Amino acid sequence: IDPGSQGGAAHRDRPLDHGAPEGNVMEVHVATSFLVHDGKVLVLKRSEEVGTFKGYWAGVSGYIEPGEEDVETAYKEVWEETGLGGEDVELLKRGEVVRAEGEGTVWVIHPFLFRAKRTDVTLDWEHVECKWVEPSELRKLKTVPKLAEAWEAVNGARADMGARER
Helix, strand or coil: CCCCCCCCCCCCCCCCCCCCEECCCEEEEEEEEEEECCEEEEEEEEECCCCCCCEEECCCCEECCCCCEEEEEEEHHHHHHHHCCCCEEEEEHHHHHHHHECCCCEEEEEEEEEECCCCCCCCCCCCEEEEEHHHHHHHHHEEEEHHHHHHHHHHHHCCCCCCCCC
C-alpha cells in the first residue's frame, strides 16, 4: 500500500480518497500484485520514506489513481517497484477485492497474481529489501494488513499452502 512513486508524477504523502468515507475513516483503493517464481512469492520491505506501514512486508502495491484501471496500476507498480516490465511478467489472475483496516484508513485491496519470468529485481525508494518466500511464510512476517488474505484471493489456496503457477 504505497504512496505512489516519483517516476513522472508528482509525489504524494497522502493517498487519494476514492470512496465514501465510513464515518471518519477514509477508504482508499490500492492494487497489490503478487509475483511468483518457482513456487515462491516476492515480498518487499517498505522503507522509512513511505507514508504508511514503514518497515512492514508487502506485495507490489500502489494507489489506484482516478481514471486508472486497477490492472493498469498493477502493471505500472510492478515496473516502478521491481524494474520488471511487461515482457518479464505474465498476469495469471485477478482476485476478489479484500478490505483491510489500518492507520485510520479502510484499504480496498485489488489483488493480482503474476508469474515472474526472472527473479532479479531492482527496488525503488519505497522499499529497502526484498525476498522470495514460500507462501506459508506470509503469515509469519510482519506484513501490511490482510496481505495473506489478498494472496489467498488470487492463489485459491491458504497462505500456509504452496503457490500455484499455471
